[in-house]
Structures are given as structure tokens and as C-alpha cells.
Amino acid sequence: MRAVVTGVAGFIGSHLADRLLAAGHEVVGVDAFTSTYDLSQKRRSIEGALGRPGFRLVEADLRSAPLPPLLEGAEVVFHQAATAGVRASWGAEFDGYTANNVNATQRLLEACRGSGIRRFVYASSSSIYGESETLPTSEDALPRPISPYGVTKLAGEHLARLYWVQHRVPTVSLRYFTVVGPRQRPDMAFHRFARAMLEGRPITVYGDGEQTRDFTFVGDAVEANVLAAERGENGAVYNIGGGGRVSVRQAIADLEEILEVRARVENAPPQHGDPRHTGADVSRARDQLGYAPRTPLREALRQEAQWLKAFLGRS
């Protein structure tokens, strides 16, 4: 298959490209190298892919680049590019969120009309749910985001669905629940925690640490993309979670054991936009896609810690 992966230099997109290339697929990887975090991390994340013959990197901004040439001969588009993260989405930063998450998604979907692709997989987010009334949460729950980021991801999902309904672009949306593993974004909790612990600094925990998350190993999220490309139902949304909830406090205890470093925790007020709990009911993804999360949080944390040590030159 020939695939287009947008956001290919990012955390999830780079793993997805590696997975597709390892299976012998051709990948056109698109990324604008936005300055949301250290560009050297993005460059290093795609080093492996750049060394493979089936890979072509296109440095382009989906907000403005001519898109039809990127889609030539493509069978599947995996749309991972976005401005990600809840906390930074308030205030003046919102412009970047709407431009990269809504406008760029609309441009890409528009370019896919009549392009002959057989699947468009959109990276959505558990943040579209906000504070869930029921845990684990099924896809039928009413989406009520509590962050501007969540609003933009939900808008992208609606665009994906309506381009299927109105224009027969064969879209599927995957609602990832907090993804963990090597190459995690530096603004995400475990990257921040592990780095601070390795550097002997205190870690900042928002709230009391008893908030829970459904954590998903990055390899499981990648596998969900592959399954969605093959078996997803057009216009559908699927929860992609790790199969259970863990408190932030428990996850820090796991990190302490893995790193053999005691965390010095400083509590800060809960952040606007962070839900208290998230939990994925993955039965639809299991039944329709054959999705089964395989890697428990502890192993995901071990792999992330090992990667971070190497990234920081400490292994």
C-alpha cells in the first residue's frame, strides 16, 4: 500500500511510519515541523524512517501547501498532524489550534474528494468527551469537551464524518486516550516527570494525583490505525484506550521503580481543561476492528524511560 502519514515527525506519526515501512508499505510523510516543541526531537524521531527506501519526507504545511501532488497514488491517508495538548489551547494560542486542527483538516479532506483513496484515518482524542458521566465511556456518550483543544478535535471529527456522508471520502476517526511510550511529546506528563526525576528536579503534579487516566501504549495506537485502515466502518468513530484506568499517583510510583529515583512531588492546582477521569470502552474497536491493547502501562513507561535516557545521553 502507499500511505500518506501527516504529522510524521511527531510522537505517534513517526511510530506509525516505522510500522508501515517495516511491513513493506510506501510512506509519504508530511510534516511542517511546527515549533510547539524541540525540533531536534522531531528530527530524531524520523531518522529511522529516513534511512528506508520506501519513505519520502515532504516538509509542507497542510494549511497552505498544494495537496493534490502529495496524494498522488495514495491509498490511505493517516491524518495525525495537529497542534496537540490541552493546557496550551487557551488564550492567544487558540489560533494555532483552529488553523492546524480544523482548517488544515478541512483542506486535506477537500483534497481527498475524488482522489481515489480507500481510507482516511483521522486522529481524534478522548478530550472530545470532557468530564464523562459514565466510565468507561462509550462512543455514544454526548461529547462535551472542556478544553479549546477538545473543541478543535471534535470539529475535525465532524468534518471527517461529513466528508464521508456528503462526498464519500471514506473516513474513520480514532479517539486516542493518553498515549505513552518512546518519543512522547515533552509537554506530556510522563516525559516531564521522567526528565525532571533524571535531572534531580521536583515534578509538578496538577491536582491531588488521584485523577485517573486510561493510558494507551503508542504501539497499540499505531496498530489501531492499521486495523482502521483495513476494517473500519466509513464515518465511524472508535475509542482507542489501554484497557483500564490508573491514577497519576500510581503511575509515578511505577516510574520511581523503573528509574530507581524517588520523585519529589510538588502539587499545583488542577488545570483548566483537564478532566478528572478518562476511561475508554473499547468494545466497538474490539468487535469491529479486532483491536486489543497488548502493552500494559508499566511496560510502556519502561520503554519511554529507556528512550528518554538515550535521548538525553544518560544511558
Ligand SMILES: NC(=O)c1ccc[n+]([C@@H]2O[C@H](COP(=O)([O-])OP(=O)(O)OC[C@H]3O[C@@H](n4cnc5c(N)ncnc54)[C@H](O)[C@@H]3O)[C@@H](O)[C@H]2O)c1
Ligand atoms: N499523544 C496523545 O496522547 C494524543 C491523544 C489524543 C489524540 N492525539 C492526537 O494524535 C495526533 C498526534 O499527536 P502527537 O502526540 O503525536 O503530536 P505531535 O505534536 O508529536 O505530532 C504532531 C505533528 O504534526 C505536525 N503538524 C502540526 N500542524 C501541521 C500542519 N499544519 N501541517 C503539517 N504538519 C503539521 C507537527 O509538526 C508535529 O510534528 C494529533 O492529532 C493529536 O491531536 C494525541
